[in-house]
Structures are given as structure tokens and as C-alpha cells.
Amino acid sequence: MMAVGFFLYPADSMFISSGKTPASEGWPSGKASWFKFSSPPAFFPLAGVLVPWFGTAAVLLCGAGLYLGFFVAPTDQQQGEAYRIIFIHVPAAWMSMFLYMVMAFWAGVGLVLNTRLSGMMASAVAPTGALFTFLALWTGSLWGKPTWGTWWVWDARLTSELILLFLYFGFMALQAAIEDARRADKAGAVLALTGAINVPIIYFSVQWWNTLHQGASVSLKSAPTMAATMFAGMIVMALGFWMYSIAAALLRVRCIILERELDSQWVGDYVKALR
Amino acid sequence: MNWASWSDFFAMGGYAFYVWGSYGVTIGLLVTEVILLVIRKRTILEHLGRVRGAARRGMQ
Numbered sequence A: 001m002m003a004v005g006f007f008l009y010p011a012d013s014m015f016i017s018s019g020k021t022p023a024s025e026g027w028p029s030g031k032a033s034w035f036k037f038s039s040p041p042a043f044f045p046l047a048g049v050l051v052p053w054f055g056t057a058a059v060l061l062c063g064a065g066l067y068l069g070f071f072v073a074p075t076d077q078q079q080g081e082a083y084r085i086i087f088i089h090v091p092a093a094w095m096s097m098f099l100y101m102v103m104a105f106w107a108g109v110g111l112v113l114n115t116r117l118s119g120m121m122a123s124a125v126a127p128t129g130a131l132f133t134f135l136a137l138w139t140g141s142l143w144g145k146p147t148w149g150t151w152w153v154w155d156a157r158l159t160s161e162l163i164l165l166f167l168y169f170g171f172m173a174l175q176a177a178i179e180d181a182r183r184a185d186k187a188g189a190v191l192a193l194t195g196a197i198n199v200p201i202i203y204f205s206v207q208w209w210n211t212l213h214q215g216a217s218v219s220l221k222s223a224p225t226m227a228a229t230m231f232a233g234m235i236v237m238a239l240g241f242w243m244y245s246i247a248a249a250l251l252r253v254r255c256i257i258l259e260r261e262l263d264s265q266w267v268g269d270y271v272k273a274l275r
Numbered sequence B: 001m002n003w004a005s006w007s008d009f010f011a012m013g014g015y016a017f018y019v020w021g022s023y024g025v026t027i028g029l030l031v032t033e034v035i036l037l038v039i040r041k042r043t044i045l046e047h048l049g050r051v052r053g054a055a056r057r058g059m060q
Helices: A002-008 A010-017 A034-038 A040-072 A081-113 A116-148 A156-177 A181-195 A198-208 A228-260 A265-274 B006-014 B016-059
Strands: none
Touching (some): A034 A040, A040 A081, A040 A116, A081 A156, A081 A181, A081 A228, A116 A156, A156 A181, A228 B016, A265 B016, B006 B016
């Protein structure tokens, strides 16, 4: 693992393996503890080493998903080839909800435990979550036009997903508007946790209300109501999007850590090690 | 195999606009996000390098 990490981010691997990481911020030293990675200077190089692994997994899984979606899965009898949009639409919609829960989780942890890194993680996840929410709406619209005959309809599923996009935007705008990073984290956390109520509303909207949007084709309780190869393409693509999201969030949290700790000694050491 | 030829593949059974409109925007935005993040980190490090250089010159 270190080998690939070293190839792409030599300075980061050096930071970890030399033990030079200024990890101890009051955490018990001696035994290696995962808690030490809750400090930004310790997490920064770890994230750097992890990014190429998740990035590679994302490329491989998305490649396999595209192959399954376009070349293995058969043409749909009713929808023709237009149905192939679901191979990105459904995974993007899943990620939009999942990433919101991840963001709200880290925001909540930051609020309760007052750990610096938690707020940074919440901020790092938000733009990627917003991106997948937009993609879910965009691809859904392009699927809806040939299938339903309309780009958009104000039904419960579509409207609650649009609200999710506005929640992401609201979180990012609120954080950007507050100068002090720790106060921005706290305010953002309250918004993120309040908005989390929208996620089950999106998920169950197709059951609770009479929507134009169809019900779930995939559930934990019963077998998927689609061909096995279609199902496989969707799952592999969703895994690819998941790995992509982790890689993007780690890349972003590294930027946020550097931006917030510009003046610290360890950032100075890191820049020195890069030369 | 679903497709008789490449042009058959690109035509997507008449739904080319919708299918490629979805996949094109998705791939385009994901790649753009990664590029923006790489630029963002490079900008921070360049800024830090300049600050360090200025501090060193100031000391001499």
C-alpha cells in the first residue's frame, strides 16, 4: 500500500512512515491508536495516501459498470435504449441521499465532540453531494422526457430531491458566509442535522404519496424487479460512484486542512518536505 | 452483444440525445470536480511556497 502512495505522494508517505507526524494533540501516545487520525495534521498525510487507492477503485468500477450497462445488459422491452440512463441516474440518486447522511453525521459528531476534523469532513462532503444531487435531477429529467413525456413534474419524489439540492447549497452558502471556521462548522451542523429529515421523505415519497415517479426496483427485502445483468450494472456503478465520492472528499478535506492551518508549524514542515 | 456497429451504438435506438446528454454531463462534471480540486491544492501550496521564500529572504 505504501508503495503506490509513495509513488504519488512521496511527502505524505514519508510523513506517516517516519513517525514525524505531529499527531499527539493530547491523545495518549505509545500504542498506535486510530484516534490519532482525528487530528488534522495526522489525517492529512493518511488522506493523501488513500486518495490514489479510492481513485483507482472508482475508475475500475465505473469502467466495469459502463461495460455492463452498455454491452451486457439487454435492451428494455418497453423503454428501448433510453432506460440505460438508469445506470447513472439511480446510483447518483443513492449517493445524493447517502452523502447527505454522511455530511450530517460528521456535522453532528463535530457539534457533540467539538473535534476540528469532523467539521472539515462535513464541509468536504457537501459539494460532492450537491453534484450527485444535480446529476440525479439532470439524468432523471433526460430520462423523463422520452419515457413520461415531460422534463419535470412537481411530484413528491422530484420536489423533495430538489429540496435536497437546496439544502446542500444552503449548507455551503451558510459556511461561506461565516468568517470564523469553527462557528461556520457549528451553524452548518445545525442546518445539516435539521435538513436530514428530508432524506427519509425522499426515500419513502414513492410509497407515501401517489407519485409519477415509479417505486423502488431494488429493495433489501425482495429480489430486484429487473434483469440480473441490469441490476449488476447498477450496483457496480453505484460502488464506483461511492469510491469516487470518497476520493473527492479526501482530496477536498486535504485542501480544507491546509487552508485552515496555513500558519501552523506542521504545514511549514510539509511544504519543506515537498521540495 | 447489443450493437450491430459503432454507429448503431452511438444512435442508442433513437435516444442518443437523452442517453449521451446524461452520460456526457455526468462524466464531464466528475472530471471537472477532480481538476478543480487539484488546482485548489496547487494554488495553496504555491501560496505557501511564496510565503516561505519571502520569510527566508526577510531573515537574511
